[in-house]
Amino acid sequence: MRFWGYLAAKLAVGGGVAWSIGWAINRWYPTPAPFMRNIRQDPFAHDLAYTLVMLGYFLLCLGLFYLILRDQRLRCRTCLRRLRMPVATGSWTHVLLGPPTIEYICPYGHGTLKVPELQIGGPEAPDWQAHEDIWKELFSETKR
Numbered sequence: 001m002r003f004w005g006y007l008a009a010k011l012a013v014g015g016g017v018a019w020s021i022g023w024a025i026n027r028w029y030p031t032p033a034p035f036m037r038n039i040r041q042d043p044f045a046h047d048l049a050y051t052l053v054m055l056g057y058f059l060l061c062l063g064l065f066y067l068i069l070r071d072q073r074l075r076c077r078t079c080l081r082r083l084r085m086p087v088a089t090g091s092w093t094h095v096l097l098g099p100p101t102i103e104y105i106c107p108y109g110h111g112t113l114k115v116p117e118l119q120i121g122g123p124e125a126p127d128w129q130a131h132e133d134i135w136k137e138l139f140s141e142t143k144r
């Protein structure tokens with residue numbers, strides 16, 4: 001739940017940043033002269049400079065959304081820290097024995113994320129495997 005809440009918070013902040021940039025563009029862009037008396041057209045698709053600015057704004061929003069999702073994908077599902085220590089496993093030459101994957105691990109041992117490198121049958125979702133608490137086993141040995 002904390003993982004999805006963090007994603008929702010980042011999307012809300014990113015949406016706020018994108019909205020404020022869009023507001024600033026519409027506020028500061030000079031208003032074009034009316035085409036005819038009392039007919040004011042929307043400058044989008046009628047003014048080349050404004051349309052290009054809106055294209056840049058769209059690409060900026062898309063890039064911001066991509067960065068948010070990419071950052072969220074490589075975070076621990078428990079503590080939300082960035083996953084570390086990528087290890088390449090499997091082989092590109094022996095795909096049937098073990099397809100190539102990259103494994104990331106939480107620095108505090110909460111879990112492992114396996115991201116498949118080879119996606120033959122369409123996009124495959126990364127596999128998160130939660131670990132048990134590593135300190136629980138250690139303390140259970142000392143109490144005996």
Ligand SMILES: [Zn+2]
Nearest residue numbers: 076079106110
């Ligand atoms: Zn963690």
